[in-house]
Amino acid sequence: MTDNDATRPAQRDPDCLFCKIVAREVPADVVHETETTLAFRDIQPQAPTHVLVIPKAHHRDAVATALAAPALLTDVVVAAGEVARQEGVADSGYRIVTNTGRDAQQSVDHLHLHVVGGRGLQWPPG
Numbered sequence: 001m002t003d004n005d006a007t008r009p010a011q012r013d014p015d016c017l018f019c020k021i022v023a024r025e026v027p028a029d030v031v032h033e034t035e036t037t038l039a040f041r042d043i044q045p046q047a048p049t050h051v052l053v054i055p056k057a058h059h060r061d062a063v064a065t066a067l068a069a070p071a072l073l074t075d076v077v078v079a080a081g082e083v084a085r086q087e088g089v090a091d092s093g094y095r096i097v098t099n100t101g102r103d104a105q106q107s108v109d110h111l112h113l114h115v116v117g118g119r120g121l122q123w124p125p126g
């Protein structure tokens with residue numbers, strides 16, 4: 001790692017809610033953690049399993065993460081799969097959703113994968 005390593009949690013936005021969760025300044029129900037990722041239950045669950053998986057380092061969205069730190073995007077997806085296995089939905093099926101921008105209703109500008117499962121999910125999404 002170098003001082004410019006974009007996977008480092010030190011790369012944080014002081015105004016970002018999810019950076020505060022990473023720093024344990026805001027409490028969360030953490031279900032999985034790696035060196036570079038954190039997973040915690042969504043405060044407004046939309047299904048029996050609804051976990052948010054984030055990189056510890058602050059990146060705005062999936063594309064920004066892929067451009068700045070592609071291996072970190074892989075880490076987040078792998079962690080989402082691990083969460084699905086842990087939650088018992090890996091075989092029954094689950095959805096990985098990442099909202100990007102206003103029209104998609106992204107409300108926190110720190111990449112987060114919603115891992116949603118535990119019930120039949122409708123398609124297409126609204």
Ligand code: DGP
Nearest residue numbers: 028040041042043044099105106107108
């Ligand atoms: P999105 O709309 O895609 O940006 O999703 C943001 C999600 O974050 C939303 O489903 C609710 C969740 N959320 C917002 N604030 C908190 C919080 O303080 N704690 C937890 N655990 N989840 C939160």
